[in-house]
Structures are given as C-alpha cells and as structure tokens.
Amino acid sequence: MYPAASFSASTCAWCSQQTSRDGLKKFCTHRVCKQCIIIDKLCQSDCPMCWYINGAQFIRDNKICSGPVLSQGHKTKSSTKEEIGDCMICLEQLGSSYHKLEVCGHVFHKVCIDQWFQSNGKQSCPSCGYVYGISKGPQPPNGRMIVKYINKPLPGFENENYGSDQPTIEIIYTFKAGLQGPLNPNPGKPYSGTTRNAYLPNNEEGKEVLRLLRKAFDDQHIFTIGRSTTSGQDNVITWNDIHHKTSIHGGPERFAYPDPTYLFRVRQELADKGYK
Incomplete structure (x- = not known):
C-alpha cells in the first residue's frame, strides 16, 4: 500500500478521502481517518503513514524476506x-x-x-x-456482484481510447438481510441488507482492478459487518478496507472522480489481501 499523493488538513493522509475533522484522528504528525487506522493489536503504531515510511528500512535492517520467494x-x-x-x-x-x-x-x-x-x-x-x-473473509455469503456498463467516461478518463467498449464500468453489490456468521462481531444476530454501487474506467487498468475485485468478492473480502461510519448504526454491512469510488462526480472528498492515483492505491489494497 502506498500513501496518497497529497492531502489537506481535512483529508486523510493515507487514502486521500475528504472527511470531517471529527472523523480524523491524529498520530505523530500525520492525520489519518478512522477507517485507515491500524487496529492489529500486534502493531506498535496506529499510523499507516509511519509504517510505510519506516517499513522498508526495518525490512532491510532485519534482513526480512517477504512474499512468495524465500531466502x-x-x-x-x-x-x-x-x-x-x-x-x-x-x-x-x-x-x-x-x-x-x-x-x-x-x-x-x-x-x-x-x-x-x-x-x-x-x-x-x-x-x-x-x-x-x-481464507474466506467476514463478508456475508448471500451477496451478488453485478457488472454493467455506462456510455459516459469518468472524469479524468475522457481521453482514453475505449474502442467499441462503453467507457465506464458500474459495479452493483447487493445483499439480502441475514444472520451474522462466526467471523462477524455478533454471530447469530441479524444484519440488514444493502445495495452499493461503484465505478471504474473501462480501460486496461480498470479491467484488471475489476478482475481482482471479483476474486476478492468471491473470497468474501470486499465487505464486513460492523458499525457504519456514516449512520452510526451497528450490525450493518460495511466496506472492508478496499476503497471504492461510489460516485462519478465530486472528487476524492465525495468518494468520486477525478482522482489520479485511485487505481494505483486500490491495487495496493488488493495486493495487501493477496490479490495481484
């Protein structure tokens, strides 16, 4: 995962999404939104920016080999x-x-x-x-991932050569209400259903992200069940650390386009979960 290119006082330094000041937590000198905080109890820092900055040096100093190739x-x-x-x-x-x-x-x-x-x-x-x-993730198993196409390019991708293809991919995730499973916070308790839309450019990189998202969805890693950051409700289906563009217009602060580094960042998030 790599940090976003730039940020302001009300923008998360890691995902570049705009949020209210109440939605930001401050660590060291970085401002990071609650969604991007590292919650792993083994981590000595909550700040993903600090881990990114110091991680490479730590790996070199400790001669740690990572990935599928072993020393x-x-x-x-x-x-x-x-x-x-x-x-x-x-x-x-x-x-x-x-x-x-x-x-x-x-x-x-x-x-x-x-x-x-x-x-x-x-x-x-x-x-x-x-x-x-x-492994299978905490996403409810009764969901559907539907892909459609829109004949209008996304902001920032107007000059792409789409050939005979329609320029925008629309993903529709749907879930019926059900009962939480063993990987959810309250097994046996009900959760409400939902429908979520997301958008990608229908270019080569967008198609590759779509392929990886499909694999992550099939492995039940796109969503989880928890508390909604927007409504504050518990026992609802929420995103599981793979950021999506849920609107077409409005820029990063509205989870929309244009956002020049989004495709790069989401591929890093997918890679962190094992999808490359």
Missing part, C-alpha cells in the same frame, strides 16, 4: 527444540506443543496461527510473509 536460509533451516522460543503472535512461550509451517519452517501455537490465517484473509507467515493461500 536460502528459510529453505534450509530446520527448527530444533533448542531453537524454539516464543510464539511471535501472542508472545508467549511455545513450550513442547507448537505448529511448524510446512514451507518456511517458522513455528507458532496452532491456535494462534489458525486465528492469524483466518483473521488476515491472506494466509501469510507472520514472520517472513510467505503466502500459503487466502
């Missing part, structure tokens, strides 16, 4: 009882009972790594980042 050390290392220390997820001692990941060889409590894989969506090793797969 030779990871391929050949074998854990012995003498090398076993603490579980890096819960920071408690592993003891004699632990789970060793098959490829990279890192070890954790079985309960901890199972919960880590499930809660993060992307089943990646917390130590080295090796991706083992993608």
Whole structure:
C-alpha cells in the first residue's frame, strides 16, 4: 500500500478521502481517518503513514524476506527444540506443543496461527510473509456482484481510447438481510441488507482492478459487518478496507472522480489481501 499523493488538513493522509475533522484522528504528525487506522493489536503504531515510511528500512535492517520467494536460509533451516522460543503472535512461550509451517519452517501455537490465517484473509507467515493461500473473509455469503456498463467516461478518463467498449464500468453489490456468521462481531444476530454501487474506467487498468475485485468478492473480502461510519448504526454491512469510488462526480472528498492515483492505491489494497 502506498500513501496518497497529497492531502489537506481535512483529508486523510493515507487514502486521500475528504472527511470531517471529527472523523480524523491524529498520530505523530500525520492525520489519518478512522477507517485507515491500524487496529492489529500486534502493531506498535496506529499510523499507516509511519509504517510505510519506516517499513522498508526495518525490512532491510532485519534482513526480512517477504512474499512468495524465500531466502536460502528459510529453505534450509530446520527448527530444533533448542531453537524454539516464543510464539511471535501472542508472545508467549511455545513450550513442547507448537505448529511448524510446512514451507518456511517458522513455528507458532496452532491456535494462534489458525486465528492469524483466518483473521488476515491472506494466509501469510507472520514472520517472513510467505503466502500459503487466502481464507474466506467476514463478508456475508448471500451477496451478488453485478457488472454493467455506462456510455459516459469518468472524469479524468475522457481521453482514453475505449474502442467499441462503453467507457465506464458500474459495479452493483447487493445483499439480502441475514444472520451474522462466526467471523462477524455478533454471530447469530441479524444484519440488514444493502445495495452499493461503484465505478471504474473501462480501460486496461480498470479491467484488471475489476478482475481482482471479483476474486476478492468471491473470497468474501470486499465487505464486513460492523458499525457504519456514516449512520452510526451497528450490525450493518460495511466496506472492508478496499476503497471504492461510489460516485462519478465530486472528487476524492465525495468518494468520486477525478482522482489520479485511485487505481494505483486500490491495487495496493488488493495486493495487501493477496490479490495481484
């Protein structure tokens, strides 16, 4: 994920979306909206800007290998009882009972790594980042993702060559009301249905984002259930950290176009969940 190109005093420094001052929380010298705050209890900072700025240096300093390619050390290392220390997820001692990941060889409590894989969506090793797969997310399973096309270009994409294609992709997400599942905050309690619209340019990059969004939707990672940031209601379907443009006109402050860096940012958000 990369920070937006610029921001003002009432704009989130990470996603560049306009919001009220009440909707912003201040960390260090950065202003970050509530939706972009890091809520992982293992993180030492709530600010995504600080993690972005310092992350690359931290990886270099600690010789951390990430992604699907492992260092030779990871391929050949074998854990012995003498090398076993603490579980890096819960920071408690592993003891004699632990789970060793098959490829990279890192070890954790079985309960901890199972919960880590499930809660993060992307089943990646917390130590080295090796991706083992993608879990189903907290999105209700009864939704539909419908794609239509509009014969009018989005602001900022008027000069694209669309050939015989219509220039704008419209995504319509629909959900019926239902009961919350085990990955939701109140399992067994009802949630209300909803319909959400989103828009993409029908160029090559927009088509690729649509393909990735389809995969994320099928894996139930586009939405979750929680409290609405606009209405304040609980037990409603909300976005799950993958930003969408829900309007055509109005710029970033209205979750709309033009926004020159949006497609780049949303691809980074999708990559963070394992969709590349």
